[in-house]
Amino acid sequence: MIIERDLDFHHPENVNHRWAETGYFNIYIPENNIFCWIYYIHRAGVGITGTYVQIIDRWSDSILDPVYSDISHYNPLPADATRFSLPCGLSFQAFSLSEYQLNYDAGGVELDLRINAIMPPYDIHDPEMDPMAEADAQAAAANSGYGTAYSSHFDMSVRAKGTLKINGKAHVVDCVSTMDHSWGERGEHGYGAMTWANAHFGENYVLHAIFQFDRNAPVGEQHQFKHGYALIEGRLRGLKGGAVHTIRNGIWPIHVEMRLLDIDEREHVVRGPMLNHHPWQMYGNAAAGLAMAQWRSPDVEGPGYGTYFDTWPTNRVRAG
Numbered sequence: 001m002i003i004e005r006d007l008d009f010h011h012p013e014n015v016n017h018r019w020a021e022t023g024y025f026n027i028y029i030p031e032n033n034i035f036c037w038i039y040y041i042h043r044a045g046v047g048i049t050g051t052y053v054q055i056i057d058r059w060s061d062s063i064l065d066p067v068y069s070d071i072s073h074y075n076p077l078p079a080d081a082t083r084f085s086l087p088c089g090l091s092f093q094a095f096s097l098s099e100y101q102l103n104y105d106a107g108g109v110e111l112d113l114r115i116n117a118i119m120p121p122y123d124i125h126d127p128e129m130d131p132m133a134e135a136d137a138q139a140a141a142a143n144s145g146y147g148t149a150y151s152s153h154f155d156m157s158v159r160a161k162g163t164l165k166i167n168g169k170a171h172v173v174d175c176v177s178t179m180d181h182s183w184g185e186r187g188e189h190g191y192g193a194m195t196w197a198n199a200h201f202g203e204n205y206v207l208h209a210i211f212q213f214d215r216n217a218p219v220g221e222q223h224q225f226k227h228g229y230a231l232i233e234g235r236l237r238g239l240k241g242g243a244v245h246t247i248r249n250g251i252w253p254i255h256v257e258m259r260l261l262d263i264d265e266r267e268h269v270v271r272g273p274m275l276n277h278h279p280w281q282m283y284g285n286a287a288a289g290l291a292m293a294q295w296r297s298p299d300v301e302g303p304g305y306g307t308y309f310d311t312w313p314t315n316r317v318r319a320g
Contacts (some may be wrong), residue, residue: 020186034293145226151184
C-alpha cells in the first residue's frame with residue numbers, strides 16, 4: 001500500500017550508488033502533435049539528481065530532432081524529495097500523493113503544470129489492488145517487469161493542466177496522462193527489457209499496463225504481461241492478463257494493438273498509430289523508442305492518447 005510518506009526519500013542510511021528514486025510525468029497536446037515528458041532520478045549514493053525535459057512533435061530516430069531536449073545528469077541531490085528547485089531550471093512540489101506542481105524555465109521553454117490524480121496510486125505489489133502481485137519481496141521484484149528498479153513502484157493516472165511555452169508561443173495543456181514513481185536498486189547494468197503503455201479516453205476510460213519485453217521473440221509474442229489497471233467511470237480494476245502486437249521500423253513503434261483482461265473478465269482492446277516517436281536514452285545502457293499513441297477502442301467514442309515504449313538494454317551481445 002502506498003502512503004503519503006512514500007513521497008519522501010526512502011534510501012537506506014548506508015546507501016550505495018545503485019539506489020534510485022524516480023518520478024515520471026508527461027503531457028499530450030494532440031492538436032499540435034506535441035508530446036512532452038519530465039523525468040527525474042535521485043541517486044542519493046552519489047549525491048546527484050538527473051533530469052530530462054524533452055518535447056517532440058514528429059517521427060524521428062535522431063537525438064538531434066526533438067523540439068527541445070534538456071538532459072541534465074548532475075544536479076545536486078535536494079534535501080527534500082517533496083519540494084525542490086534544481087539548477088537545470090526544473091522545480092517540483094508534491095503537495096500530497098494526489099497533487100503536484102511542475103515548473104521549468106530554461107532554453108526558451110517554460111512549463112507550468114498542475115497535476116491532480118483521478119485515482120489512488122496503483123501499487124503493483126499490493127495484492128488488494130493488483131491480482132498479479134507477489135507476497136515475497138524477491139519474487140515481487142523479479143515479477144515487476146523491470147527487476148529491482150521496480151521493487152517499489154506505483155502508477156497513477158492524472159489530469160494535467162497548465163501552459164507550455166516554446167520560444168514565447170503558448171500552448172494550453174489540459175489532458176489525462178499517467179505518471180509513475182519508483183524506488184529501489186537500479187544499477188547501470190542488467191536492465192530488464194520492459195514495455196510501459198497506456199491509453200486515455202478522458203477521465204472515464206483509462207488503461208495502463210507493464211509488460212516484460214523480449215526483443216528476440218516473434219512479433220506478437222514479445223510481450224509478457226506483468227501489471228496494470230483499467231479505470232472505468234471512476235472504478236479501478238486490476239488487470240490479470242494482456243498481449244501486445246507491435247509493428248516497428250527498427251526499434252520504432254509504428255502501429256500497436258493492445259489487449260488487456262481485467263479481474264471482471266472484461267477484455268479491453270485498443271489499437272492505433274504512433275503520432276510521433278523519439279530515442280529516449282534514459283540511462284547509459286538503456287534506450288527506448290518513446291512514442292505518443294493515438295488509440296481507438298470499440299468501447300468508447302473518439303480517439304484516446306497515451307504513451308508507448310519498449311526498453312532496449314544496450315549492454316548485451318546482439319542476438320537473433
